[in-house]
Amino acid sequence: MDPTIMVFLFFILTLSIFLGFELISKVPATLHTPLMSGANAISGITIAGAIIAAGGEGNDTSKLLGALGVGFATLNVVGGYLVTDRMLGMFKKKEN
Numbered sequence: 001m002d003p004t005i006m007v008f009l010f011f012i013l014t015l016s017i018f019l020g021f022e023l024i025s026k027v028p029a030t031l032h033t034p035l036m037s038g039a040n041a042i043s044g045i046t047i048a049g050a051i052i053a054a055g056g057e058g059n060d061t062s063k064l065l066g067a068l069g070v071g072f073a074t075l076n077v078v079g080g081y082l083v084t085d086r087m088l089g090m091f092k093k094k095e096n
Contacts, residue, residue: 040080
């Protein structure tokens with residue numbers, strides 16, 4: 001791979017890590033869990049990309065990484081929905 005592209009990709013990675021840290025550190029603790037569960041639940045687009053990677057042309061390594069991506073993204077989405085459902089359940093009226 002061209003060294004210029006590697007430097008550019010490293011710059012993007014570093015910038016995204018810094019930006020993510022700055023954004024998350026500004027969120028109050030009471031809002032962190034609802035925001036993260038919602039973000040996990042709507043991150044299903046990751047599953048679509050992983051399916052494309054797993055089923056596309058390529059060698060066995062790329063297909064394996066795509067399949068792992070599908071599995072991990074599915075866990076992320078399901079976990080987001082479970083946490084959101086649990087949080088919403090805390091706001092329901094309790095019946096005697």
